[in-house]
Amino acid sequence: xxxxxxxxxxxxxxxxxxxxxxxxxxxxxxxxxxxxxxxxxxxxxxxxxxxxxxxxxxxxxxxxxxxxxxxxxxxxxxxxxxxxxxxxxxxxxxxxxxxxxxxxxxxxxxxxxxxxxxxxxxxxxxxxxxxxxxxxxxxxxxxxxxxxxxxxxxxx
Amino acid sequence: xxxxxxxxxxxxxxxxxxxxxxxxxxxxxxxxxxxxxxxxxxxxxxxxxxxxxxxxxxxxxxxxxxxxxxxxxxxxxxxxxxxxxxxxxxxxxxxxxxxxxxxxxxxxxxxxxxxxxxxxxxxxxxxxxxxxxxxxxxxxxxxxxxxxxxxxxxxxxxxxxxxxxxxxxxxxxxxxxxxxxxxxxxxxxxxxxxxxxxxxxxxxxxxxxxxxxxxxxxxxxxxxxxxxxxxxxxxxxxxxxxxxxxxxxxxxxxxxxxxxxxxxxxxxxxxxxxxxxxxxxxxx
Numbered sequence: 001x002x003x004x005x006x007x008x009x010x011x012x013x014x015x016x017x018x019x020x021x022x023x024x025x026x027x028x029x030x031x032x033x034x035x036x037x038x039x040x041x042x043x044x045x046x047x048x049x050x051x052x053x054x055x056x057x058x059x060x061x062x063x064x065x066x067x068x069x070x071x072x073x074x075x076x077x078x079x080x081x082x083x084x085x086x087x088x089x090x091x092x093x094x095x096x097x098x099x100x101x102x103x104x105x106x107x108x109x110x111x112x113x114x115x116x117x118x119x120x121x122x123x124x125x126x127x128x129x130x131x132x133x134x135x136x137x138x139x140x141x142x143x144x145x146x147x148x149x150x151x152x153x154x155x156x
Numbered sequence: 157x158x159x160x161x162x163x164x165x166x167x168x169x170x171x172x173x174x175x176x177x178x179x180x181x182x183x184x185x186x187x188x189x190x191x192x193x194x195x196x197x198x199x200x201x202x203x204x205x206x207x208x209x210x211x212x213x214x215x216x217x218x219x220x221x222x223x224x225x226x227x228x229x230x231x232x233x234x235x236x237x238x239x240x241x242x243x244x245x246x247x248x249x250x251x252x253x254x255x256x257x258x259x260x261x262x263x264x265x266x267x268x269x270x271x272x273x274x275x276x277x278x279x280x281x282x283x284x285x286x287x288x289x290x291x292x293x294x295x296x297x298x299x300x301x302x303x304x305x306x307x308x309x310x311x312x313x314x315x316x317x318x319x320x321x322x323x324x325x326x327x328x329x330x331x332x333x334x335x336x337x338x339x340x341x342x343x344x345x346x347x348x349x350x351x352x353x354x355x356x357x358x359x360x361x362x363x364x365x366x367x368x369x370x371x372x373x374x375x376x377x378x379x380x381x382x383x384x385x386x387x388x389x390x391x392x393x394x395x396x397x398x399x400x401x402x403x404x405x406x407x408x409x410x411x412x413x414x415x416x417x418x419x420x421x422x423x424x425x426x427x428x429x430x431x432x433x434x435x436x437x438x439x440x
Contacts, residue, residue: 056369063369074370078363109362111352121408122351128403137351137406 022140049149233436240316249300318435341423350407380437
């Protein structure tokens with residue numbers, strides 16, 4: 001079912017028939033912390049995902065996680081090393097972890113990357129000033145890209 | 157799900173040997189070959205649920221940074237303490253007085269003072285940080301303008317006063333009239349601020365010793381303030397550091413000198429009870 005919707009969406013996007021509407025953060029459906037359906041309707045691009053993962057100004061996942069061979073300088077180790085993570089979890093589970101890890105790991109220090117409410121004193125980016133509007137840290141497509149990248153991290 | 161969580165734990169354990177920096181190092185800090193500093197000691201009783209041992213931030217810095225604090229001639233912060241001494245002797249304000257007019261020799265009158273701040277001021281009926289007390293004397297006793305809370309003049313004066321207590325253990329009171337403020341500070345310490353939803357404890361209690369990107373996380377102790385940071389080449393006031401850490405959570409910070417930061421400072425200072433006063437220290 002999910003597969004056919006996805007394929008349909010992909011076909012439509014490819015043919016330029018319509019631009020898929022991303023699922024808004026508030027409308028995301030979590031099942032045991034996992035998200036079955038794509039958030040953007042467009043398949044993720046693992047290269048873009050790797051960039052978002054390593055870039056300080058996008059995902060900055062390397063602040064806490066190391067991935068062998070990514071070539072990111074000074075990865076942190078607040079979170080687990082992610083080699084083989086694509087074998088440990090399904091795509092739906094990884095999507096859930098990246099969008100809102102707190103549903104899979106209660107109380108985790110890992111931030112929620114696709115969430116716009118429930119914050120205490122949210123800021124306007126890194127200015128230290130109060131937020132005016134709150135966008136999720138990653139867009140729907142960036143989540144898909146990062147998940148596609150994580151899915152390439154298989155055990156040998 | 158349980159199984160997956162276990163896998164994550166296993167992964168965490170596996171990732172440990174790859175880490176080069178982990179715990180605080182084993183170096184000891186003796187300044188000018190004579191002042192022995194306590195950079196590691198048993199955690200104060202109020203922290204016993206959270207940790208056994210407290211460490212100065214000095215123990216988490218690289219050797220080159222550490223070395224700058226071993227000798228006052230190498231410590232760039234000492235230049236600012238000297239500037240503080242000029243301020244100490246300078247007559248300012250309508251009362252025609254300097255700090256020295258009332259407190260005389262700073263080495264005598266200010267010995268041990270830094271170790272007990274923030275503390276309750278009976279006359280004012282409030283918890284005062286050292287910066288607030290300095291400004292209290294400026295406005296009330298000298299009839300002079302207060303220093304801006306995180307200004308160079310303020311950090312110079314704080315450095316001068318801190319030096320007189322170097323090596324003495326931090327000994328901040330947490331009960332009696334300050335208790336409510338202390339509780340408020342504690343609550344802030346565990347509040348997950350900003351869009352990244354991170355509390356002070358997430359980084360400095362749960363993850364000290366770990367790397368967050370290129371930064372080796374310390375316990376976020378304030379026994380070394382004001383700190384000379386190589387990053388901005390000046391003395392940094394403790395509320396500026398708090399501000400920076402909350403900003404880094406993608407959060408809306410509080411203002412230096414605000415009641416929130418005064419409470420947080422009292423609480424964080426008390427987490428360091430037993431460590432030596434180190435200010436002005438050197439950090440990166």
